[in-house]
Amino acid sequence: MDRRSLLKGALAGAVAVPAGGLLTAQPASAAPAAFNVLIGDVTSGKIYLFDRNKPFTDRNIKWSLNPAGSGHPMEHRFRATDGDGEILLAVTGTSTTGTASIYRRRDKKLLWSASVKNYPHSIERARGTGVVVVAGRSYGSGGGAATGGSLHVFRPTSGHASSLVRAGDAIPFHQAHGLLWDPRLERMWVSGGKRLTAYRIVTAASSAKLVEDTARRLDTFTRAHDLQPDHQHPGRLLVTDTYGVYAVDKASMTKTRxxxxxxxxxxxxxxxxxxxxxxxxxxxxVFGTKYVHFNVSGVDRAREGAIIYKARLDTTTYA
Incomplete structure (x- = not known):
């Protein structure tokens, strides 16, 4: 098991970390928080939804999907829309192919899909405009050898995901990996390579483009990877890179390991x-293990036979 080499350090306000590198579990009298977890399994290519307090076995699958395109499920997140209800955003890919897709959650109907010309790692939708952005790194092996990457922008022509069309050429972004829409700032955050930065989305009747907010740029990461909100502290982002996990204060743009x-x-x-x-x-x-880890409660959930790349909360809340 992976627990011996788990996360070191602690979030501000959290309990201290013992010598073994594990966060102290909650008191036995405290019931673990109840929520659902959406995982992507590289082995099967499928996306599964589980109750985090039950074993990740077939009998406990609450929802599942085999997403469009071939390859690995690299991103999967639920979002709420006015025109299509709750949707799933997904990207799949390999080092030579990539597909972005959107499904209606209630009946798993494929509403939209598009191929992208690199290895997609994330997809996000901007609330309000309905603009969808896909982030992908270059073809080829990962790590420092992946020298390229780009952002693909799609704009809706109506109030439905099925109307999405490409909005111009791809935007170069070195090793693009993470995306997160920020409704508080109305910015699309992007992580990849050494960079975390934010973009404004500028739309007109027949166009949509990303304009970088350079005042919100950090170039201090080593192959930046995941990008998520801190649902307990909405004023900060959570970013992973090759060497750790960091909090970024959105007001001061300061980074804390x-x-x-x-x-x-x-x-x-x-x-x-x-x-x-x-x-x-x-x-x-290189994608992961069969485990999803819950540090505060000290629990690991395994999906036997799976390689779990990302785990997402079952929520449509951005931050």
Whole structure:
């Protein structure tokens, strides 16, 4: 199991970390927070929804989907819309192919899909405009060898996802990996390579474009990876890179290291304070392990036979 090499350090206001590197579990009398978890399994290519307080077995699957396109499920998140109800945003891909897709949650109807010319790692929708952005790194092997990357922008021509069309050429972004829409600032955050930055979305009757807010740029990461909100502290972002997990204060654009574990593939803090994460191990599969870890309650959930790349909260809340 992976617990011996888990996250070091602690979130501000959280309990201290013992010598073994684990966050202290909650008191036995405290019931673990109840929420659902959406995982992407590289082995099967499928996306599954589970109750975090039950084993991740077939009998406990609450919802599942085999997304469009071939390859690995790299991103999967629920969002709320006026025209289509609750939707799932997903990207799948390999080092040579990539597909972005949107499904209606209630009946799994495919509403839209598009191919992208790189290895997509994330997809996000801007509330209000309905603009969808896909982030992908270059073809080829990962790590420092992936020298390119780009952002693909799609704009709706009506109030439905099925109307999405490309909005201009792809925007170069080195090793683009993470996306998060920020409704408080009305910015699209992007992470990849050494950079975390924010973009304004400028729309007109027949166009949509990203304009970087350079005052919100940090170039201090080492192969930045996941990008998530802190649901207990809406004023900060949670960013992972090769060497750790960080909190970024959105007002001051200052970065604080929270944990020093390497190869964390996804990390989020629930409103209860629970920390949920996935990650790879040295000499193991580069995408991750069969585990989703919950640090505060000290629980690991395994999906036998799976390689879990990212775990997402079952929520349509951005931050």
């Amino acid at each position: 929270l944990h020093s574990r390497r190869y964390v593939k996804s990390y989020v803090r629930h409103s209860s304070g629970e920390q949920m994460w996935t990650g790879a191990v040295e000499d193991g599969n």
